[in-house]
Amino acid sequence: xxxxxxxxxxxxxxxxxxxxxxxxxxxxxxxxxxxxxxxxxxxxxxxxxxxxxxxxxxxxxxxxxxxxxxxxxxxxxxxxxxxxxxxxxxxxxxxxxxxxxxxxxxxxxxxxxxxxxxxxxxxxxxxxxxxxxxxxxxxxxxxxxxxxxxxxxxxxxxxxxxxxxxxxxxxxxxxxxxxxxxxxxxxxxxxxxxxxxxxxxxxxxxxxxxxxxxxxxxxxxxxxxxxxxxxxxxxxxxxxxxxxxxxxxxxxxxxxxxxxxxxxxxxxxxxxxxxxxxxxxxxxxxxxxxxxxxxxxxxxxxxxxx
Numbered sequence: 135x136x137x138x139x140x141x142x143x144x145x146x147x148x149x150x151x152x153x154x155x156x157x158x159x160x161x162x163x164x165x166x167x168x169x170x171x172x173x174x175x176x177x178x179x180x181x182x183x184x185x186x187x188x189x190x191x192x193x194x195x196x197x198x199x200x201x202x203x204x205x206x207x208x209x210x211x212x213x214x215x216x217x218x219x220x221x222x223x224x225x226x227x228x229x230x231x232x233x234x235x236x237x238x239x240x241x242x243x244x245x246x247x248x249x250x251x252x253x254x255x256x257x258x259x260x261x262x263x264x265x266x267x268x269x270x271x272x273x274x275x276x277x278x279x280x281x282x283x284x285x286x287x288x289x290x291x292x293x294x295x296x297x298x299x300x301x302x303x304x305x306x307x308x309x310x311x312x313x314x315x316x317x318x319x320x321x322x323x324x325x326x327x328x329x330x331x332x333x334x335x336x337x338x339x340x341x342x343x344x345x346x347x348x349x350x351x352x353x354x355x356x357x358x359x360x361x362x363x364x365x366x367x368x369x370x371x372x373x374x375x376x377x378x379x380x381x382x383x384x385x386x387x388x389x390x391x392x393x394x395x396x397x398x399x400x401x402x403x404x405x406x407x408x409x410x411x412x413x414x415x416x417x418x419x420x421x422x423x424x425x426x427x428x429x430x431x432x433x434x435x436x437x438x439x440x
Contacts, residue, residue, distance in 0.1 A: 145411050146387035151418035155185045155192040158413035160223065163204030163256060163352065164396040164406050166427075168211045172398050172406050174415055175202040175215070180227025182215065182238065185415050187398060192415070196238045199229025204256040204352070204394070209263045209429040213238040216254035216267050217245075235265060235287050247287055250294055256306050256352060256394075261313065261428045264288050266297070268304035268318065284318055286334060298329065298336045306353035306364065306394065309428055315339070317353055317361060324348035326363060326374070343378030346370065352394025352408070356422040362405065364392045371395060371407055373421070382421065387411070397424020 159176035219233035234248030282301035302322035328341035347368015373382035390411035402424035
């Protein structure tokens with residue numbers, strides 16, 4: 135590799151941002167944990183870490199094996215993991231894992247559902263405790279076929295249903311300010327679309343926004359309705375307003391691969407960004423506090439493992 139190429143692949147922090155952890159492998163899928171720490175996955179190591187934002191330390195909380203892709207916290211404080219089974223990249227873990235949905239409680243990993251999923255990517259939990267997840271059905275260009283899907287796991291019946299199909303590498307997802315809305319990033323189309331949730335199906339409501347850089351990955355909504363999008367190979371984070379206009383763009387250098395975002399802190403006033411380069415977790419003051427996630431916003435009591 136030339137010196138020029140080495141210089142190009144460098145993480146550059148935006149103003150007011152700080153590096154709170156590094157050296158964690160291919161970091162992805164962050165989530166605010168009940169402990170107040172931020173959970174992140176190491177996709178290529180098969181490990182889940184808890185990052186303390188104050189102490190700037192990372193602690194391994196579980197080894198899932200395979201390729202953990204994203205985390206979401208359930209209504210009882212359990213941690214849900216989308217497991218791509220090493221389909222995204224080779225895993226360094228000695229623990230094998232098939233594409234599946236896993237659960238972590240007190241550091242113990244249980245495979246909850248496998249067999250009719252392809253390569254689960256990002257996930258969120260609704261106010262009924264169901265796990266919504268994107269399933270790209272492969273990690274290469276699908277040739278415009280749209281093989282990917284948005285699926286729902288109902289833990290009470292251990293069944294998976296398909297809410298939306300025909301997607302080109304569906305990736306990040308989040309609920310809207312109205313819980314009948316869901317945003318889904320389609321990486322291979324370079325856009326984020328919003329859908330109306332109607333039972334176990336979704337219908338596009340006409341809202342679509344293109345993302346500068348063209349490869350949207352993880353997404354999160356703030357309290358003012360701004361959608362924050364990790365730009366993937368665009369090496370950026372973009373904020374879209376309610377009309378889909380770009381109102382903020384943060385650059386993180388060149389060739390670093392910005393994978394996902396979430397909000398953290400007791401008042402959700404910290405924006406967390408995961409960057410694959412250097413296995414990095416970055417924190418910065420949020421422009422607006424994050425929108426509380428559905429299990430927190432709902433009238434379902436949060437208890438159990440916290």
